[in-house]
Amino acid sequence: MGSQTPLKLPVIDFTKPDLKPGTIEWDLVKGQVKQALQEYGCFEALFDRIPLDVRETIFGALEELFDLPLQTKIRNVSKKPYHGYVGQYPQAPLYESLGIDDANIIEKVEAQTRTLWPDGNKSFSNIIQSFSKQLSESDQMIRRMILESYDLEKYMDEHMDSTNYLLRLMKYKGPKTTKTKLGLHSHTDKNIVTILYQNEVEGLEVQTKDGKWFDVKPSKGSFIVMIGESLHAWLNGRLHAPYHRVMMSGDKARYSIGLFSIPKGGYTIKAPDELVDEAHPLLFKPFDHVQFLGFYYTEAGQKAESALKVYCGVQN
Numbered sequence: 001m002g003s004q005t006p007l008k009l010p011v012i013d014f015t016k017p018d019l020k021p022g023t024i025e026w027d028l029v030k031g032q033v034k035q036a037l038q039e040y041g042c043f044e045a046l047f048d049r050i051p052l053d054v055r056e057t058i059f060g061a062l063e064e065l066f067d068l069p070l071q072t073k074i075r076n077v078s079k080k081p082y083h084g085y086v087g088q089y090p091q092a093p094l095y096e097s098l099g100i101d102d103a104n105i106i107e108k109v110e111a112q113t114r115t116l117w118p119d120g121n122k123s124f125s126n127i128i129q130s131f132s133k134q135l136s137e138s139d140q141m142i143r144r145m146i147l148e149s150y151d152l153e154k155y156m157d158e159h160m161d162s163t164n165y166l167l168r169l170m171k172y173k174g175p176k177t178t179k180t181k182l183g184l185h186s187h188t189d190k191n192i193v194t195i196l197y198q199n200e201v202e203g204l205e206v207q208t209k210d211g212k213w214f215d216v217k218p219s220k221g222s223f224i225v226m227i228g229e230s231l232h233a234w235l236n237g238r239l240h241a242p243y244h245r246v247m248m249s250g251d252k253a254r255y256s257i258g259l260f261s262i263p264k265g266g267y268t269i270k271a272p273d274e275l276v277d278e279a280h281p282l283l284f285k286p287f288d289h290v291q292f293l294g295f296y297y298t299e300a301g302q303k304a305e306s307a308l309k310v311y312c313g314v315q316n
């Protein structure tokens, strides 16, 4: 909490012109991505696909959203657990969030916007969709690099087609104390890749592989890319899915946005044969992400240190 381990995440620059597969630039960045994800499970990323004015005005859209009455916000529901409105939890009193499923697809965003604003809200749905669409292209670029790094090109189309995008919009109230208060409890993400974007209020902390917490302080306008447990499992443990949490202090609200690439229900996550051998025995039995989430949100799933290991871990 606060000024603990003075560690700075690697910063990876994706803004170079002509960052295309097959170029020297691409291979250099690809190497940095692999190294950062093996070591920390996350890195800070510079992307320039999303115009600066969108990056700045999107927090205004979040403010407008969270200023809606609670009765309105709870109309944001989803069949999948943790995809709709989450908040008013005694264990996390500062935290509130909403989810937009298939946030890169305009018709889907407009329909979900109408549950909040019955007459629609064009400026809200447009900014949410364009932010998500551009960021989903960055997600795909990073996943392409990861698959190439492990010589898994033949799975590229299947892998890309097996996910959809959830955008979560989050608000953490300032606790208005000098003492640090929990914003969001320590967890690993359960999906494939998460890309986080935040306003100027810090609070995200990540745990290193050897258990030390450190503050993540992205520079203005940059993003945090993080691996979830579904990718960790699919790659048979090659990349690390880090524990992280949010700790809050001060008066100001933290707004953050997460784009989550999530395996579709019905798609079985199974480590490719290429990644399973004597030195790397299979870590997880094949599983369905949506069914796993069902377990994760049970009492047993919440209690487990690693819900995925309890659910489908192989005893080696």
Ligand SMILES: O=C(O)CCC(=O)C(=O)O
Binding pocket: 168, 170, 184, 189, 196, 198, 204, 244, 245, 246, 256, 257, 258
């Ligand atoms: O607000 C943040 O920066 C982190 C959010 C997060 O970890 C999550 O939604 O899974």
Ligand SMILES: [Fe+2]
Binding pocket: 187, 188, 189, 244
């Ligand atoms: Fe997370």
